[in-house]
Amino acid sequence: MSAPGAGPAPLVLALALDDADQRHLDELRRRHFPPERLRVGAHVTLFHALPGEELPAVLDAVREACRRPGFAVEVAGARSLGRGTALVLRSAELDALRADLAGRFTPWLTRQDAQRFSAHVTVQNFVSPAEARELLARLSAGFVPWTVRATGVQVHRYLGGPWEAVETVPLGRAPGEPVSRT
Template identity: 85%
Template sequence: MSGTGAGPPGGPPAPLVLALGLDPGDQEHLDELRRRHFPPERLKVGAHVTLFHALPGERLPLVLAEVADACRRPRFDVEVSGVRSLGRGAALVLRSAALDALRADLAGRFAPWLTRQDAQRFSAHVTVQNFVPPERARELVARLSAGFSPWTVRATGVEVHRYAGGPWELLETVPLG
């Protein structure tokens, strides 16, 4: 673990963010796309596949235990299947029955703590651009979509981060398998 990531003095610890861990080469490729297209002043974290946006920080030991249990499954591939508009940004669409199953398993374990955002239908994606004017976003969606060919990335685990007011603090990576 790299630190405590406490919340405000006297308050509860900051929320936990869970993201899919990817093969380092795949992660670097997605990070490069994000660095190239994301407004630099808004770039606080690298490319990521968010599984949960805000689990209770005070439940860290239980979250880690549940994640470790859920990760007792083989590593798997995830298809990068297309591009979609976010209105003021662009995202890569991800498809994987194994990813959906992992996320559903964790959602069941964390059901009492899920925020409205985390209780919604899961739509796996990687945001490569956000917070730009709609016309700029449309241009990138068109550029990325032109001649798009699906490819796969390799899921390697689940990363548990503490939200640090913009950036995330990586607490632990729980490997699959």
């Protein structure tokens, strides 16, 4: 929803993850995010604000870009956000997907979305710097990288805090991968 005369709400694009990976990251976020500020689950934002009136063109571009196989993303460590903490993600495939989409969306990119992409999952935000440093130290102590599985791209409408799901576009299957008959 948007204010009368303001046009459709902006679109947020996020990486869709395997269900088990998503549940694990959601639990981390629930555990460490101030509950009164928690409006959405854990997410990997690809674009923060694409024009809502361009939804059909955005969906077409996402569908075209998602004609690539799903891929692994390394959770490589934790980093400070000043007043929060994030998990750092690394994946050449994720960078390529994001760059492909950015090229398609160039005329619509905000200053934030035109910046260098730095994939991460925010697990804590809106806390004191001391609280953020404490969580960063705990997450970093003995950190062992792991992988999550990218499965698609989620398109949402930004509703001033919460997001409204529009569509999740799945990534295609790998060459030679059999078609699921389920």
